[in-house]
Amino acid sequence: MQLAKTYAPKEIENKWYAIWESAGYFKPSNKDGAPSYCIQLPPPNVTGTLHMGHGFQHTLQDALIRYHRMRGFNTLWQPGTDHAGISTQIVVERNLEAQGLNRKDIGREEFVKRVWDWKKISGDTITRQMRRLGSSCDWSRERFTLDDGLSKAVIEVFVNLYEKGFIYRGYRLVNWDVRRQTAVSDLEVKSTEENGHLWHFKYPVKDSAEFVVIATTRPETMLGDMAVAVNPTDDRYKHLIGKTLVLPLVGREIPIIADDYVDVAFGTGCVKITPAHDFNDYEIGKNHGLEMVSIMSLDGHINDNAPLKYRGLERFKARKEIIADLDALGLLVEIKSHKLMVPRGEKDDVILEPILTHQWFMNMDKFAKRGLELVSSGEIRFVPDNWSVIYNQWLENIQDWCISRQLWWGHRIPAYFDETGKFYVARTFDDAVKQAGTDKLTQEPDVLDTWFSSALWCFTTLGWPETTQELKTFLPSSVLVTGFDIIFFWVARMVMLTEEFTGKVPFKDVYVTGLIQDSQGNKMSKSKGNIIDPLDLIDGINHDDLVSKRTQNLMNPKQAESIAKQTTKDYPNGFVAFGADALRFTFASLSTHGREIRFDVKRIEGSRNFCNKLWNASRFVLMNIEGHTQLIGKSTALNFIDAWIFGSLSKLITDIDYAYTTYRFDIAAQRLYEFVWNDYCDWYVELAKVNLLNVDENVRISTVNTMLSVLECVLRLLHPFMPFITEELWQEIAQICGKKTAESIMIAPYPTIEEVKINTEFDDVDKQIVLLKELITGVRNLRAEMNLSPAVKVPLKIEVKNNLILNDFVPYIQSLAKISECEIVKEITNSISPIAIIRNIRLMLEVEIDKDVEKQRLLKEIEKIRKDIEKIQIKLNNPAYVERAPKDLIERDSLRVGELSGKITQFEEQLNSL
Secondary structure (H helix, E strand, O other), X not given: OOOOOOOOHHHHHHHHHHHHHHHOOOOOOOOOOOOEEEEEOOOOEOOOOOOHHHHHHHHHHHHHHHHHHHOOOEEEEEOEEEOOHHHHHHHHHHHHHHOOOXXXXXXXXXXXXXXXXXXXXXXXXXHHHHHHHOOOXXXXXXXXXXXXXXXXXXXXXXXXXXXXXXXXXXXXXXEEEOOOOEEEOHHHEEEEEEEEEEEEEEEEEOOOOOEEEEEEOOHHHHHHOOEEEEOOOOOOOHHHOOOEEEOOOOOOEEEEEEOOOOOOOOOOOEEEEOOOOXXXXXXXXXXXXXXXXXXXXXOOEEOOOOOHHHOOOEHHHHXXXXXXXXXXXXXXEEEEEEEEEEEEEOOOOOEOEEEEEEEEEEOXXXXXXXXXXXXXXXXXXXEOOHHHHHHHHHHHOOOXXXXXXXXXXXXEOOEEEOOOOOEEEOOOHHHHHHHHOOOOOEEOOOEEOHHHHHOOHHHHOOOOOOOOHHHHHHOOEEEEEEEHHHHHHHHHHHHHHHHHHHOOOXXXXXXEEOEEEOOOOOEOOOOOOOOOOHHHHHHOEOHHHXXXXXXXXXXXXXXXXXXXXXXXXXXXXXXXXXXXXXXXXXHHHHOOOOOEEEOOHHHHHHHHHHHHHHHHHHHHHHHHOHHHHHHOOOOOOOOHHHHHHHHHHHHHHHHHHHHHHOOOHHHHHHHHHHHHHHHHHHHHHHHHHHHOOOOOHHHHHHHHHHHHHHHHHHHHHHOOOOHHHHHXXXXXXXXXXXXXXXXXXXXXXXXXXXXXXXXXXXHHHHHHHHHHHHHHHHHHHHHHHOOOOOOOOEEEEXXXXXXXXXXXXXXXXXXXXOEEXXXXXXXXXXXXXXXXXXXXXXXEEOOOOOHHHHHHHXXXXXXXXXXXXXXXXXXXXXXXXHHHOOHHXXXXXXXXXXXXXXXXXXXXXXXXXX
16 A cells, blocks of 8 residues: 555645646647637736735636536637736835836836846746646747737737727826826726715806805816806706806806706705816816816926915915915815725726826727627626626626826837827838838827737737647637636627637636635635735645735734734644645635625635545555455445445436536536545445345455445546546555546546446445435434443444334444344334434433433423424514515424424333323
8 A cells, every 4th residue: 555644745746746837737639529618818918926815716727627628628728918008017116116216217128128037037826826726728839928929919009999099199187197107998897985075165256256066086187167056947056157256266167067967965056177087077178168277297297287375385284275375365264074985006006187188098889798798698608697787787788998108117109299299000110111101100008908918818829920730629628717806807808809809709708706805705805914824725834924925015004913923823833735626626615796706714624534534445445345356356246235336326426417517616626526525535445344244245245346346437527626636546446446448537537427337226225225224323322311321332233113224224323323233123113212213213222221311311400492482483483584584484484384394203212201
């Protein structure tokens, strides 16, 4: 026997992954006639690290890939990383800031060089971590969104869309990050409710003693006001429509306009219109032909379009000055506390400003319509289906996509400007020169939104724009596994652009997972100090290192102290090394179709125990067959114990296949756990031990081969979720039972119903085993009631009516219930011992008892049961409960009353006997 006494995950995991990768098992088989199965890995940030969300989704993707690979599919799990424009640039900029520099100090060329240097250092961190988790991607095909091939494809797509008229350059209002000085997508705006103020100011009517009162949360923007709007039906202001106001502090005359947008009941009913600094005002300004005057520079300071006094002031300092000056002029009416939604950048939390800038946009009308059609027709399926509603809602209300970013890291837009400012979009500089008729051209400094190149992922990774075999074989891919938070960013855009350039959908299914949260339902974040590193769970981490990891880089000492205390409270000993298999199995068991998934470390403790159970069961099987190896491979009729476990295995295979089809990995994990722990280990192996002592060689042949065959089959069923431990055990078990049909379990055939089909009617043997389990459990409960030590064997009497034959059960009952001898009788008489009743079968242990002690025990049991019945009856007698509660719950309560009443009858009979 080769298995080590103790399960050591790290040693096993490091050994097998290296073997798998070097053997090329992760690559497509490309076998003739094999159906294709492909998953495109949502590319993680190149400078990122594996977090719990990655670990969760990668586990599910790997399970699907391993399952289909074992089923003979030509599988490809396409890996790669994303250059993550703004995220990566922020990291490098912060490194510069620590040196007292910024990117403008060193220039674009040097900055980009430093980003590439940073990428070389940290760029493969996450892929190394993925290997540690067991991800069986085809690493030989790994791609990066800025590699030469994908960059060429991005240029081709951009130029093609421009030539078709879908991409244009415009001067429009965008969300602007004043710190990074770049446009930010609407989808990357994080609006948070915060405490603020509502300032009320008077605006004088020209040549009149009248004035209107406006309310604003951003007083500094008043410097760019171009009108005040009122509702045309508002009687308070009808006489003012068309008149002119004098804008305080500025002196500019602005009109009072009428617009249905204004809510009569909100505030004062007068709304200041600042087209260059508010999205709603921008639309009103266009409708009314208002001039758009921007009063803020790109770095968040007041510009030269404002009065001299405020020029150069930072936006919030200018706010204070403006409020003070209006107050001094007697124009400040009041200040009210006000909760407002503040737009912040998702990446660095800075408050964003709507600012007019020149940007590149993509018209989405045609693509949105096609994206809706592809889902409504069923060509693309969302799982769960409710996410298609969210997808549809966004596409039905989509705006043109701002695809340009004022960054230095990314795909530089292939547009070239001549000295007059005219631009030429071209695939190469030489092509632009041909268009312009001059080589005095400057390339557009802006780069493309990261999501633009990511939207091309499903076909560019397969070699597009070249016509490759991979494109023919693996597009569309089979499923996209992703979180609901990027349905808009990525999923919808992939659907639209893949179909536009290949005529195919990017994937057939979109399996949308929930988001991993901590055990309390909180989002995992560094600021909360509740982040868990998957590798810390795999390899273990002590308390001090865990605290240090969670508090590093926190500038607030009080916050760091609070996080340290909470970490000590939650994890006083840090994390033991659970291993990758335990973490993967936990992720699978948590993968419900809910929106939020709470991760509790206690769940992984259970999965580690499951790994230990599987390991120890395998060792136990190997030890118990050591004296029967000559029987391996022989065939004979199955006894009812072996027929039952094969029937249960057949049902398990059916359930697991259905779970994969419906993406219910939680159900698959639950069924595997129940079968291994309960059916195989707790019952079958214990019953099989009895058969191994049987004098009949045919019984022993049946049991030895069944015990090994079922275990070998279970290891293959478990492999997609727990690849390492199953490989280690399978190498030994499969070799012994002659089922080692491949060098590795990962390329061995996945179990099928046909493989485990038996000639016995499963329902019949299942009923036998159910009864046998009930009898053994009944005897065990009797022993517990009488406080009998497991080491003490006592006689048992079984009273059977209706000519029920239990002779075949006796050896199993004696062994599993610790019975010295078992007598089947027609009637138990003169009994003062406790009796268990199982389906009208009476069980009695022949043990001397103290009558008085037993009487008191029975009376206490009866009283306890009566209280339980009373609690249930109170609910059942409540009309409101009966009306509102689910029918199955009421039926369950009623059945429970019947069961408890039967127990009282049983105990009262025993009292009468006493």
